[in-house]
Amino acid sequence: MIGLVLAAGAGRRLRPYTDTLPKALVPVDGETTILDLTLKNFAEIGLTEVAIVVGYRKEAVYDRKEALEAKYGLKLTLVDNDKAEEWNNAYSLWCAREVLKRGVILANGDTVHPVSVEKTLLAARGDGKKIILALDTVKHLADEEMKVITAEGKGVQRITKLMDPATATGEYIGVTLIEAEAAEELADALKATFERDPDLYYEDGYQELVHRGFTVDVEPIGDVKWVEIDNHDDLAKGREIACQY
Template sequence: MIGLVLAAGAGRRLRPYTDHVPKALMEVDGATTILDIALRNLAEVGLRDITVVVGYAAEAVTERQDRLEKEYGVRLTFIHNDKAEEWNNCYSLWLAREAYANGALVVNGDTVHPVSVQRTLLAARQTGDAGIYVALDDQKSLADEEMKVITDADGRLLKITKLMDPADASGEHIGITLIEAHAAADLTNALETVWKAEPHLYYEDGYQLFADRGGKIQTVSLGKLDWVEVDNHDDLARAREIACTYGE
C-alpha cells in the first residue's frame, strides 16, 4: 500500500495566494503547508512511498521534492494531470490507477486533518471486508457545498454526492479514502466510465458507480474532529487555527 495525494487543483477562490502555487501549498502553520501535513500524516502511519498528482503550477510542488523527501523520510513520485484546470478530480484519481493498483491511502490536497484519520481508516480495514473505506464526519452540520453521504445501518455507503438535501445525509466524506488492492481494477473502470461521460465530475461519482455495480464501500466514523477542506479564505483562516494544534 502507498500514500496518494491529489494536489492538482488551482484553488481559484484562494487568490492571490494561489496565483503561482496550487492550494496544496497554502501555508497553514508557519511555513507548513497542506501538502506537508498530508505527507507527515502518511509517513507517521508507515507509508513511505507516496505518489502526488500535480497539475496547476506543478513545478512549485516538484521543485520541493528533495526537501520533502528528506524532511518526512518518504519517496515521492509525481503524476502530471494536464487537464487539471479544465476537468475535475475524477480524472486525477484515474490517472493514478497504476499507483493505487496495490492499494492506497488517498488524501485530498486541500484537506487539513490530524493523523488520527489515517490511523482510524487503517484500523477499520483490519476487521472489515470492504473494497473502499471512506472517512466520514458524522458530527458536522451540513450545507450544500459538502460531499454528502447516505449509509445503511451498518455504515455501508449507499449514496455519495453534493446534490442531496443535507437533512438526508448521514455525514460528509472529508476527502480521505483507503482503497484496497482487490477493488482497484473495478474502481478504475468506474472512474474511467465517469470521466469519459462527463469530465467535470468528482471521483466520488466514480465511487457511486463502483457501489452501484456491487462494490462495497464502508464509511468510517471519525467522531469529533478538527479538520477543514480549504476552498476559500474563511477555510484557510480556520485551517490556520487548527493546524497548529495537531502536534499537541
C-alpha cells in the first residue's frame, strides 16, 4: 500500500498564495505546507512511497520533489493531470488509476488532519472491506460539506454536498483507504462519472459504485480537529490546528 495525494487543483479562493502555487503547497505552519503534513502522516504510518497527482502550477511540486523525498524518507511519483484547470477531481483521481492497483491511502491535497485518521482507517481494514471513507460524525454540518448517509451493515447510501445536513450521518473528510482489489471497479466508475459531467467530484464516483451495488464502507474518526482549506477563513483555522500536528 502506498500514499496518494490529489494536488492538482488551482484553489483560486486562496489567492494570492495560489497565483504561483497549487493549493497543497500553501503554508500552514511557518514554511510547512498542507502537503508536508500529509507526507509526514504517511511516513509516520510506515508508508515508503507516495504518488501525487499534479496539474495547476505543477512545476512548484516538481521543484520541491527531491527535498520532500529527503525530508520524509519517501519515494515520490508525480502523476500529471492534463485537465486540472478544466475538469473536476473525478478525472484527477482517474489519472491515478494505475496507482490504485497497488492499494492506497488517498488524501485530498487541501485537508489538514492528524495522523490518527490514517491509523483509524488502517485499523478498520479487513472483513472484505474494499473502500473505507474517513467520516466525521461529530461536526455540525452545513451546505458546503461533503455529506454522507449510511445504513447499518450496508455502508454508504448517499454521498453529496447536495443534501439536507440534518439527514446526514456525517462528513467525508477527504481521506480514503482503497484496497487494490477495488482499483478496476473504481476506475471504471470514475470514468463513467467524468464522461457524464467533467465537473463532478470523485465522490460522485463513489456514488456511482454504490448505485452499481458496490459496498463503500465508512469509519468514524472521532472528535479530532481537521479542516478542508478552500478559502482564507479555512486557512486561518488550518493554521490554528496545524501547529498541533
